Amino acid sequence: MISARDMTPAELAALLHFHAEAGVEWLTEDDPIDRVAAFAEERAARNVRAPAAAALAQPEGGQPSASRTRPTTAPPPKPVSASALPAIPDEHAITEARFAAESARSLAELKTAVEAFGGCNLKTSARSTIFAAGDTASRIMVIGPMPSADDDREGLAFSGRAGLLLDRMLAAIGLKREAILITTVIPWRPPGDRPPSAPEAAICRPFIERQIELAEPKVVLLFGNFTARFFFGETGTIHALRGQWREIGGGGHRVPAIATLHPQELLTAPASKALAWRDLQAFAARLADA
Template sequence: MIPARDMMPAELAALLHFYAEAGVDWLVEDEAVDRVAEFAEQRARGQRASAPAKPAGQGASAQATTSERARPSAERAAPRPVAPSQAPAIPDEHAITEARFAAESARSLDELKTALEAFGGCNLKTSARSTIFASGDPASGIMVIGPMPSGDDDREGAAFSGRAGLLLDRMLAAIGLSRDVVMITTVMPWRPPGDRSPSQPEAAICRPFIERQIELSEPKAVLLLGNFTARFFFGETGTIHALRGQWRDIACGGHAVPAIATLHPQELLTAPASKALAWRDLQAFKTRMDRP
């Protein structure tokens, strides 16, 4: 394996992206460290240091202890430094404040996209290839929102790529729509490592950006896809099966927008029997949009 110090910048970036897609969250030393043996040695040294002086007949043991104490501190085994936890570069409350200020300062979708791409207060950005932002035609008055980018989304730089995206295209076509004439985006602009669920601080930091996307797009109705998305906007902890199919208002920018939740295309690929439920939700959505 080529050492990291011998890699070109592009090669190192490709390797880091590979690790991120594989779900690697931590980097460790090149050589393994036996922490169990290290702890046992430290404990033994502590016991020898605290043991009472022994008679002269047992001088060999005492001499060994004295010799150990006399060793320079640099030669003694010391615990390796612990890697810092992956907390945001700035405290969560400050990151949320900065995200809110950046989002509210944008007066158009283009300005908001620029502000999001320049924002560095969320650690998810460091492991993602792409920043996912709303695409489509805001004039349609229709917005489709998913949870977080998938691996396909991260590679392609667009929401709902890959198999899930193809199924979404068919779902929209079934009610006379296409992704070209609706706004499509995700709650989280960056893919979490290993496709894990975002943490509460991560979701709170990204909230101002998705709410501002909705506010600037001015949709007449929003279709929410998946469990995380429904919980995020409805503020509830139920499953998507409990939250789907019900029209509710979500607050964005001081005004309410009607929204309905349904199953995510990836969930339908995993459980095709649920497509009947999704079809009912899509019909309800179409009925709402067909109103004068």
């Protein structure tokens, strides 16, 4: 593997650009540092020192001295503490998540448990923990997939442009964001907005199912391909799974739910808004009956 110290400034700039596209959005230092310029200066200084060092290594006879050419032994790397290592998704982590979720007797207790949980890799790279927010008394629940970059930055589900579109969609059927309960399946944003892995989703499942159980909604509106697959247990696309009423939930609370396209999908494919509107009308009709 090529070390960063052996790269040119142009190669370093390309690497930083790649990290930015992959979702790395903040620095590890308190103040910004121009690493490209620093590496360029260091590389130039090494090029100047190298000939002088080689000349000093040559004795008067022209042959390098064994004592001077003997390679130096690098100090052993410092051990990494267990707390600094990322969590590894496995059956033990799933069991811990299930125990933490079942131990919560209210949404407030569950939120504390989710924020304290350290068994999922996604938490190590996320800035915020997204949890259900809104009015629990409404017994109306909206669930999205995983947090976006805007959600992670704001600490709230459905932020940014997608959130503004969601607000307009809800208003079209007489609902307001603050008057319902909104959450996401996955509490932490995956790096680069990639889909969660199967183990990551399994670890997060007890938390979202417990949110549904404690909130006791009478109807649930699901947004997005991942969310529909997660709850329906199928592999079809959102176009195949939308507009159908199914029962979801865990424990002792099963609730009717309908899936539709995510606001972000509607921003990239506005022609699909007609399909989403049909789903919203079906959701509103079910609310009226309930």
